[in-house]
Amino acid sequence: MEPILLYGFPxxxxxxxVAAFERVGQPYRLCRVDMLAEMKNDAYARINGRQETPVLITDEGKVLTETMAIAAWLEARDSERRVSFEQHTPEADRMHQLMAFVNTGFTAAFSPLWVALEMASPDPALQATLRDFGRKAVTERHDRLEAMITDTDFLAGDRLTLADTTLIGVARWAEYHEAIDGAAYPKLAALRRRIEADPAVRYALGVEDGERPVGSGACLGHVPLAEVIERYAA
Ligand SMILES: N[C@@H](CCC(=O)N[C@@H](CS)C(=O)NCC(=O)O)C(=O)O
Known part of the structure; x- marks a missing residue:
């Protein structure tokens, strides 16, 4: 079977x-998950006990969660090195380092901002504290990321890799939460423009928006979430 990637929106x-699978170009399917309506229930918890996206149903029908694990699964199958580098090279090491930085501290810095936004019983004083703490944390992680960006076209070299695809879905949260002064990060801004101009990323953005963009042909279509749960959940 083809692997199925469960992706969350908005x-x-x-x-x-999604962009990484599209760029690798091997057959895959997608499953669209409305994170606000379809994730916080027992049925979804059978696919991912932490009730999060992404989730991959592998080509063996096994459930694999966590961005880094799914990226590693894809990297191992990226024989043409369309989003990765040969193992045991300095380029691969740097790509992994940047992916880890983005998926841990950089992503986690947004947590207080999400908590403030999604609070079931709003508490203005706590929300203000969370927003203040979150904006400081996001700014500090942006400072660090800006310093890690070198003069290559993309994060880990001169072509789009898993480091860029790990970054691009998260980086836009800074505007969503009005967390940083974008002008203070010119290298990141230029990098994001290059990543977002990549056809595979444009494809993924279109899919996220509910469109049916013309892609490479590798995506064989969407599978309904209910069907994925019925067939593959524990
Ligand atoms: N450690 C997980 C985190 C995944 C994650 O935070 N997913 C978010 C969407 S980007 C989510 O599902 N949030 C919903 C929630 O936690 O309520 C990973 O890297 O895959």
Missing amino acids: AGSSMGL
């Missing part, structure tokens, strides 16, 4: 993995 980090 504004999920998994948009980058």
Whole structure:
């Protein structure tokens, strides 16, 4: 079977993995998950006990969660090195380092902002504290990322890789939360423009918006979430 990538909308980090699958170009399917309506229930918890996206149903029908694990699964099958580098090279090491930085501290810095936004019983004083703390954390991680960007066209070299696809779904949260002064990060801004201009990323953004963009042909279509749960959940 073809692997099925469950991606979340709106504004999920998994948009980058959709771009990565598209760019690798091997047959895959997608499953669209409305994170606001379809994730916080027992049925979805049978697919991912942490009730998050992304999730991959592998070509063996196994459930694989966590962005880094799914990226590693794809990297191992990226024989033409369309989104990765040969193992045991300095380029591969740097790509993994940047992916880890983005998926841990950079992504986690947004957590207080999401908590403030999604609070079931709004508490203005706590929300203000969370927003203040979150904006400081996001700014600090942006400072660090800006310093890690070199003069290559993309994050880990001169072509789009898993480092860029890990970043692109998350980086836009800064505007969503009005968390940073964008002008303070010119290298990141230029990098994001280059990533977002990539055809595979444009494809993923279109898919996220509910469109049916013309892609490489590798995506064989969408599978309904109910069907994925029925067939593959524990
Ligand atoms: N550690 C997980 C985190 C995934 C994650 O935070 N997913 C977000 C969407 S980008 C999510 O599902 N959030 C919903 C929630 O936690 O309520 C990974 O890297 O895959």
